[in-house]
Amino acid sequence: MGSKSLTSASAIFLVLLFGVFAVFLVYPVGYVLESAFYREGVFTLEFFRLMFTNPVHREAIINSTMLAITVTAVTTIIALPISFVMVRRDFPGKSLLNGLLLVPMVMPPFVGAVGMQQLLAKFGSVNLLLIKFGLMSPRDPFDWLGTGFWAVVLLSVLHLYPIMYLNVAAALANVDPSLEEAGRNMGASGLKLFRSVTFPLMLPGYFAGAIIVFIWAFTDLGTPLIFNYSRVVPVRIFEAVSDIHENPMGFALVVLVLAMTVVFFAISKKVLGSSNYQMMARGHVQGSSSALPRRWVPLVWVSMATVIGCALVPHASVVLSAIADTWFMTILPSSYTTVYIGRVFTHPLTLSSIRNSLFLSSLSTLVDIALGVTIAYFLARKRFIGRDVLDGLAMLPLALPGLVLAFGYVAAFSGSFLDIKRNPMPLLIIAYAIRRLPYMVRAAYAGLQQTSETLEEASLNLGAGPFRTLRRITLPLVFANIVAGSVLAFSFAMLEVSDSLILAAKEEFYPITKAIYAMSLRVADGPYVASAMGLLGMVLLATSLIVAGRFLGKRLGELFRA
Amino acid sequence: MVSVQLEGVTKTFGNARAVDRVTLNIGRGELFFLLGPSGCGKTTLLRMIAGFYQADEGRILFDGRDMTGVPPHKRNTGMVFQNYALWPHLSVAENVAYGLDVRKVPVTQKHERVMRALEMVRMDSLAGRSPNQLSGGQQQRVALARALVIEPEAVLLDEPLSNLDAKLRLEMREEIRRIHDELGLTMIYVTHDQKEALSMADRLAVMNRGRIEQTGAPREVYVTPENVFVAGFIGETNLFPGTLLPGRFSDEELQVDTPHGVLRVARKSSTAAPGRVSVSVRPEAISVRGTEEALSGGVLRGVVQSIIYLGDTEQYIVRLADGKPVRSVEANPARPRARTGQEVCLTFRSEDAIALPPDTSNGG
Numbered sequence: 048m049g050s051k052s053l054t055s056a057s058a059i060f061l062v063l064l065f066g067v068f069a070v071f072l073v074y075p076v077g078y079v080l081e082s083a084f085y086r087e088g089v090f091t092l093e094f095f096r097l098m099f100t101n102p103v104h105r106e107a108i109i110n111s112t113m114l115a116i117t118v119t120a121v122t123t124i125i126a127l128p129i130s131f132v133m134v135r136r137d138f139p140g141k142s143l144l145n146g147l148l149l150v151p152m153v154m155p156p157f158v159g160a161v162g163m164q165q166l167l168a169k170f171g172s173v174n175l176l177l178i179k180f181g182l183m184s185p186r187d188p189f190d191w192l193g194t195g196f197w198a199v200v201l202l203s204v205l206h207l208y209p210i211m212y213l214n215v216a217a218a219l220a221n222v223d224p225s226l227e228e229a230g231r232n233m234g235a236s237g238l239k240l241f242r243s244v245t246f247p248l249m250l251p252g253y254f255a256g257a258i259i260v261f262i263w264a265f266t267d268l269g270t271p272l273i274f275n276y277s278r279v280v281p282v283r284i285f286e287a288v289s290d291i292h293e294n295p296m297g298f299a300l301v302v303l304v305l306a307m308t309v310v311f312f313a314i315s316k317k318v319l320g321s322s323n324y325q326m327m328a329r330g331h332v333q334g335s336s337s338a339l340p341r342r343w344v345p346l347v348w349v350s351m352a353t354v355i356g357c358a359l360v361p362h363a364s365v366v367l368s369a370i371a372d373t374w375f376m377t378i379l380p381s382s383y384t385t386v387y388i389g390r391v392f393t394h395p396l397t398l399s400s401i402r403n404s405l406f407l408s409s410l411s412t413l414v415d416i417a418l419g420v421t422i423a424y425f426l427a428r429k430r431f432i433g434r435d436v437l438d439g440l441a442m443l444p445l446a447l448p449g450l451v452l453a454f455g456y457v458a459a460f461s462g463s464f465l466d467i468k469r470n471p472m473p474l475l476i477i478a479y480a481i482r483r484l485p486y487m488v489r490a491a492y493a494g495l496q497q498t499s500e501t502l503e504e505a506s507l508n509l510g511a512g513p514f515r516t517l518r519r520i521t522l523p524l525v526f527a528n529i530v531a532g533s534v535l536a537f538s539f540a541m542l543e544v545s546d547s548l549i550l551a552a553k554e555e556f557y558p559i560t561k562a563i564y565a566m567s568l569r570v571a572d573g574p575y576v577a578s579a580m581g582l583l584g585m586v587l588l589a590t591s592l593i594v595a596g597r598f599l600g601k602r603l604g605e606l607f608r609a
Numbered sequence: 610m611v612s613v614q615l616e617g618v619t620k621t622f623g624n625a626r627a628v629d630r631v632t633l634n635i636g637r638g639e640l641f642f643l644l645g646p647s648g649c650g651k652t653t654l655l656r657m658i659a660g661f662y663q664a665d666e667g668r669i670l671f672d673g674r675d676m677t678g679v680p681p682h683k684r685n686t687g688m689v690f691q692n693y694a695l696w697p698h699l700s701v702a703e704n705v706a707y708g709l710d711v712r713k714v715p716v717t718q719k720h721e722r723v724m725r726a727l728e729m730v731r732m733d734s735l736a737g738r739s740p741n742q743l744s745g746g747q748q749q750r751v752a753l754a755r756a757l758v759i760e761p762e763a764v765l766l767d768e769p770l771s772n773l774d775a776k777l778r779l780e781m782r783e784e785i786r787r788i789h790d791e792l793g794l795t796m797i798y799v800t801h802d803q804k805e806a807l808s809m810a811d812r813l814a815v816m817n818r819g820r821i822e823q824t825g826a827p828r829e830v831y832v833t834p835e836n837v838f839v840a841g842f843i844g845e846t847n848l849f850p851g852t853l854l855p856g857r858f859s860d861e862e863l864q865v866d867t868p869h870g871v872l873r874v875a876r877k878s879s880t881a882a883p884g885r886v887s888v889s890v891r892p893e894a895i896s897v898r899g900t901e902e903a904l905s906g907g908v909l910r911g912v913v914q915s916i917i918y919l920g921d922t923e924q925y926i927v928r929l930a931d932g933k934p935v936r937s938v939e940a941n942p943a944r945p946r947a948r949t950g951q952e953v954c955l956t957f958r959s960e961d962a963i964a965l966p967p968d969t970s971n972g973g
Contacts, residue, residue, distance in 0.1 A: 501694035507681040508659055508688040509708035509759060516682075519707075523698045 054513075060421060061431065067418065068440040071477050075455030076305070076447075082458060083298035094299035104283065104296065108303070111265050111280040114196065118203045118264035119257050125204070125354060126211035126256075132347055133212075134219045137338050144351050149209045151358035153589040155542050155560070156206040157269025158581035159361025160198070161567045161574055162368045164273070166360070167198060195276025203264045205358040210263075211256045218252020219245075251315075258311045266304060266448035269544040269560070273567060280304060281450055281545070288457055288549055301454045305447075312446050362585065368578035387572065387579040397580060399555060400562030407472065407558055408540035411479035415536045418480070419487025420529060424521075426488075427495035428503075445485045453478055453549035467552045475550050475558065479540040486539070490532030494525030531598040538591030542584050559584060610795050611762040612637045613658060617667035620653055627653040629819035630667070638793045640786070642806040645816035646842065651799045654816070655765050658797060660684045671762055682711075687756030688765040691772065693748045695740035701727070701751050702736040708759035726758035727751075729788060746777045750784075757788070763795040770805065782809055803843045807831065815839050833877055837965050840889040847895070847935050849888040853964050862959045869909050869929055873959040886964040894961035895937040897925050897946040898954045909955040911935065913947050927955055 084090055098104045132138075133145060166172045222245060268281040276282070280300055287297025369387055371380030391397045422441050426434065444452070456474050457467055465474050502524065506516040522529075547560045557565060559580060566577035613635040620628040628650045635641045643651040656662050658669060660681035669676045676684060687708075695704050702723055709719045727733040730750035740748055749769060756764055769785070770778045786809050789796050800806055806813045807827040814824040815838075823835045834840035837848060851867030862873045865888050872888050900910070911927040914934065923942035927935050935955060939946060947953050 499692060499694065501690045501692055502696055504659075504661055504681070505688065505690060505694040505696075505755075506707070507661075508684075508686060509755070510682050510685065510711040511707070512680075512682050515711065520696060524696070 057425070057429065061425060061433075061437075064418070064422060064425075064437065065433070065440075068437075071456075071481055072440060072443060072447075072452075075452065075459040078459035079298055079301050079305070079451070079455045082295055083302040086295065094295055095303075097296065098299050098303065103278070104300070107278050107280050107283045107300075110196070110276075110278050114199060114203075114279065115261045115265040117200050118207060119261045121200065121204045122208045122211040122260050123215075123253075123257065125208045126215050129212055129351065129354070130215040130219050132351075134216050136347075138344050138347060140348065144348075144355075147355050148212060148351070150355065150589075151205055151362070152209050153592065154206075154362055154365070154581065154585045155269060155544055156202040156267070156361070157273050157544060157560075158365060158542075158563060158578075158584060159206070160202050160270050160273035161563065161577045161581060162364030162366075163198065163202065163361050164574065165368050165371075166364045195271065195274035198274045199267075199270050199276055199279075202270050202361060203267060205361060207260045207263060208354070208358070211260050214256025214259070215249070215253050218249035218256075222248045254315050258315050262308055262311065262446070262448060265307070266450045266545070268450055268548055269564065272548070272564065284450055284454055285549060288454065291458055291461070297454065298458070301451050305451050308446055308448065308451075365578045365581045365585065368575055369582040370579075371575065387575040388582070390572070390576050391579045391583065394576065396554060396557065396565065397562055397576060400557045400559050400580075403472075403551075403556060404541050404558040404560075407475050407479060408537050411476045411483070411540045412533050412537040414476065414480035415484055415487040416529065416533055419484055419532060419536075420491045420522075420525075422484075423488050423491035423495055427492055428500070441488045442485050444482050449478075449482055449543065449545035450549070452481065453546045457549060467550050471550045471552050471556050475546065475556070478546040478550060479543055480536075482543065482546060483536040483539050486535050487529075487532040490528045490535070491525060494528030495521075498524045527598040531595040534591045534595040534598075538588045541587060610637050610793065611672040613763055613795065613797065614670040614673070615654075615658075615667065616670070618654070618657060618664045618669060619666040620650075620657060620662055621665055626819045628657065628664075631816075631819075631821055632667075633814060633821065633824065635795065635797060637795055640789045640796045640798065640809060640811045642810040642813035643797065643799045643816055644803060644806040644813050644843070645801065647801055649816040650819040651801075651816050652767055655688075655767055655797060655799045658763070659686050659688050659765050685759070685762045686765050687759055687761030687763075689749075689752045689756050689767065689769045691768045693740075693752040693772075695743075695748055695751055695755075697740055699740075700736070701732065701738050701740065701743070704740065704751060705755045705758050708755065712759065722758055726754040729757065729791075730754045730784070745773055746781065749773060749781060753785070753788070757792070757794075761794075763797060766796065766798040768800055769798075771800070771802070778805075785809065807843070815842060817842070833963065834889065834965065837887050837889070837967075840965060844891060845936065846889045846891055849890070850967060851886060851888060853883045853886045855883045863964065865964055868931060869933075872962060874962040874964045875960045877963060885967040887967050888962055889965050890957050890962045892924070892936040892938040893922075893940065894957045895935065896956050897927065897937050897939065898956055899947065900952055900954055909935065911953060911955065913949050913951050913953055916945065916947075916949055918942070925953075927953060 083094060084092070086093065098108070129148065133141065133148075164171070266281055268285055271277065271279045271282050272285070277286075280303070284297055284300050284304075287294060287300065291297060367380060370383045370385065391401075419441075422437060425431070426438055426441075456465075456478060460466060460474060461468075467474055498521070503516050503520055506520045507513070511519065541558075542560060543558075544560050547558045548564060551557050551561045554565070563577045563580050563584075566573045566580065613633075615631050615633040618628055618631045619626065631650075631654060643654060645651045653662065657664055660676070660679060660683075664677070671684070695701075696707075699707065705723045705726055706719055709722060714722065724733055724736070727736055730753050732747060732750045732754060735743065735747065740751065743751065749772075753769070766785070770781050773781060782805060785796075785798075788794075798806075798809070810827050812824065812826055813830060815822045815830065817838050823830055823839045830839060831843055834843065834846075840846045840848075849865075849867045849869060849872060851865040851872070854864045854866055854871070861876055863876050865872045865874055865886060867888065874888055897913070909927075909929060911929040914926045914928045916926075917924040921940070923939045923945070925937040925939070925947065927937060929935060937955060
C-alpha cells in the first residue's frame with residue numbers, strides 16, 4: 048500500500064488505456080499477421096514463398112535493403128567525424144554549427160524530392176550548370192535520377208544524418224573520459240584507442256541510431272513515390288492497399304517489414320542491455336572536450352558548412368520552385384512570382400487539405416495530451432502489474448513503421464464503421480495520435496521525473512486531495528514539457544506521410560501531405576503549387592521546433608534519440 | 610495538538626522489514642526525536658505517521674483516534690521535508706498560503722496568518738520571492754512556516770537541517786526549539802545527528818534496523834544506555850567484554866572480570882544479568898595518568914599510541930597490553946598529560962562504567 052498503489056479510479060483509467068492499445072495497436076498488427084499466414088482458415092507460407100520467387104517482389108526487397116544499407120552507411124560516414132569534433136573539441140562558432148546541423152530535419156524528404164526534380168532533371172539546374180562550364184555535352188546530358196535509387200539515397204541521407212548525429216554524439220558524450228584515459232595510460236592512442244576503447248563503448252548508442260535510420264530508409268514511402276522509384280517494398284505495399292481484399296501479398300510484405308523491425312530492435316536490446324558501462328563508471332570528470340588547434344578551425348568550418356549546405360539544397364529547391372514563375376532550361380528561375388503561394392490558399396484541393404490537416408492534427412494532439420500525460424503519470428508515479436507492458440506499448444510506435452500501422456488499419460477496420468472508404472478522419476486522427484504518442488509520453492515523463500515527488504507529498508500533507516494536487520502542483524510543474532510535447536506532436540502530425548497517403552482515401556479528406564503528392568503528379572502548375580505547400584509546411588515545422596526548443600531547452604534533442 | 614501513539618507498527622518493503630513492531634507514546638506538546646543511522650526505518654516511520662505509507666501491522670492513533678486508512682490529506686499534520694519541497698512555481702507567500710486555500714480560509718484572515726507565520730520564521734520581508742531565489746536556510750524557514758500555518762495536529766520534521774551548513778544548523782536548532790516552546794506543538798523530529806537530538810529533544814527514541822532500541826530523555830539515554838548499540842551511537846564509548854561476577858562489591862558497585870583485570874561498575878536498573886557482559890566507559894570519563902600517580906579503582910595500563918589536539922579537548926588513544934585501543938578525552942587541556950609512546954594508567958570512576966548485555970551483532 049502507500050501513495051504508489053492504485054485507487055479504483057486509477058485502475059479504471061489503466062484498463063481504458065490498455066483497451067485503447069489493444070484496439071488500435073495490437074489488433075491491427077495481429078490482423079495483418081493472421082491474414083499473412085492464414086488463407087481460408089489454413090496456415091500457409093505460400094505468400095512468403097511467392098515473395099522471394101516472384102521477380103517483382105524479390106527485386107523490391109533487394110532494392111529496399113540496398114537502399115537502407117547505403118543510407119545507413121553514408122549517414123554513418125557523415126555523422127561519425129562530425130560527432131567527434133562536436134563532442135570532443137571546442138572551437139569558435141560550435142554552438143551555431145550544432146544548431147545548423149539539425150536544420151535539415153524541418154522538411155519531410157519527399158517534399159524536398161518535389162523540388163529536387165527541378166534540379167536533377169535532364170535539363171535541370173545541375174546539368175545546365177555543368178554544361179555552362181563545359182563539363183558536360185548538351186547533346187548527352189547525364190540522367191541523375193536514373194532509376195531513382197541514388198536520388199532517394201541522396202534525399203534520405205540529407206534528411207537522416209541529423210538523427211544519426213544526435214545518437215552518435217550522445218553515445219560519445221556518455222563514454223566516460225576516464226576509461227579513455229586509462230587506455231591512453233596503457234599506451235594506446237589514435238586509431239588503436241578508438242578501435243579498442245572508444246568505439247566498443249559507444250557502440251550501443253551508435254547501433255540505436257543506425258537502426259532508426261535503417262528502418263526509416265527501408266520504410267519511407269513518400270520519396271520513392273515522387274521519384275517514381277516504384278520497385279521498393281513501401282511502394283509495393285502502398286499499391287497493395289487498393290486490392291487489399293483480393294491480393295494478400297501486401298500482408299506478407301507488411302509482415303516482412305514488421306519482422307525486420309522486431310529483429311533489429313531485439314538485437315539492439317541485446318546490445319544495449321548487455322552493456323551497463325555508464326552505470327559502472329560515472330566519474331565526476333566534466334567536459335572532456337579540448338580546444339581545437341587554430342589551424343584546423345577553417346577546415347572544420349568548411350567541411351561542416353559543406354554538409355549543411357548540401358543538406359539544405361532540397362529546401363532551397365523547394366523554396367525556388369514555390370516562387371518560380373518560369374523555370375525552364377535555366378539554372379535559376381528566370382522570373383519570380385507569388386502566384387503559386389497564393390494558389391495554395393485558393394485552390395479547393397489545397398485549401399481543404401490545409402483545413403483537414405489543421406483539424407486532424409489538433410484533434411490527434413489532444414488525444415496525445417490526454418493519453419500521453421496519463422501514461423507518463425502512471426509510469427512515473429505508480430507501481431502496478433503490467434507497468435512494463437504499458438511502457439512497451441507506449442514506446443512501440445517508435446519502432447513500428449507508419450506504413451505497417453496504416454496498412455493494418457485499412458485491413459483490420461474495413462467494413463466496420465471506421466472503414467476508410469466511408470470516412471477516414473477517425474482513423475487518421477488515431478493513427479497520427481498513436482504514431483506521435485511516444486514523444487508526448489517521453490516529454491511528460493521527463494518532466495515528472497525531474498519533479499520531486501515530495502512536492503506532491505507536501506501538497507497532500509497540507510490537506511489537498513489527489514486531484515487538487517494534480518491540478519495545482521503536478522500539472523503546472525510539468526506544463527512546459529506538455530507544451531513542448533504537444534507542439535512536436537502537432538507539427539509532425541501535420542507532416543505525417545505514410546499514414547496520410549494510405550489512409551486518406553478520398554480527395555475531400557486529403558491532408559496536406561497527400562495534397563502535395565497529388566499536386567506534384569499534375570502537369571503544368573502542379574509541382575509549383577506542391578512546392579509552395581511544402582514551403583508552408585517547412586515554415587510550420589521550423590516554428591514548432593523553435594517553440595518546443597524554448598520550452599525544453601537542450602533536452603529537445605533527447606526526444607529524437609532511441 | 611494531539612498525542613501520538615504507535616502500537617506494534619510494522620512495515621515491510623519486499624523482504625526487508627523497514628519498521629519492526631514499534632510501540633511509542635508521544636505526549637501532547639512534546640518535541641520528540643527519532644534518532645538512528647541511515648536506513649534504520651526512522652523516515653519510514655515518520656512517513657507512516659503522515660499517512661504516505663500504511664502499516665502492514667499495528668495501529669497509529671492521534672489522541673486515541675485510529676488513523677488506519679486515513680489518507681495523508683485528511684490527517685492535518687504539517688510536514689517539513691528534507692529537501693524542503695517548496696513549489697518552484699509559487700511564491701514564498703503562495704507556498705505558505707496553500708494549506709489555507711485548501712482549508713478555504715477567508716482572504717483577509719489568510720493574509721494575516723501567512724504573514725504571522727512568516728514573521729515567526731523571520732521571512733516576512735521575502736514573502737514575494739520565488740523559492741529559487743532563496744538560500745538553503747531561507748527555504749528551510751519557509752518550509753517550516755508552511756507546515757506551521759495550518760495549525761497542524763502534529764509537526765513532522767524529516768531531517769530538516771541536514772542540507773544546511775554547520776553554523777546555520779546550530780542557529781536553526783535554537784530557532785525550532787523556540788518555535789516549539791512558543792506554540793506548544795507536538796513535534797516529531799527525525800535525524801541521524803545525535804547532537805541535534807541531545808540538544809533539542811524533550812525525549813528521544815533510538816532506532817536501529819527498524820526497531821526502537823531505547824526511549825528516554827537525552828540525559829537518561831546518554832548516561833544509562835541500555836545496550837551496546839545505543840552506547841556507541843549516542844556519543845562514543847569504550848567496550849570491554851567480560852563476565853559479570855555474582856554478588857556485589859558494595860551497595861553501588863558490581864564487578865566484571867575482563868582480560869584487563871576486574872573492573873568495578875555501577876549497579877543500575879539497566880545492568881545486565883550475571884554472565885557475559887560488555888563494560889561501557891565513555892572516553893570523557895577516562896583520565897590519563899602517569900604510572901606513578903595511579904590511584905586505586907578501575908585501572909588499566911597501556912602505552913600512548915597517538916594524541917589528537919582539538920583545542921577544546923585532547924584525545925588520547927592508548928593501547929593496552931593485548932593491543933586493544935582505548936580512547937580518552939581530556940576537556941580543557943592546559944598542558945599535555947603524556948607523550949606518545951609513554952606508559953600510562955587509565956582511570957575512571959566506577960559510577961561512570963556500566964555493564965551492558967554483550968554485543969551480539971558483531972562481537973566487538
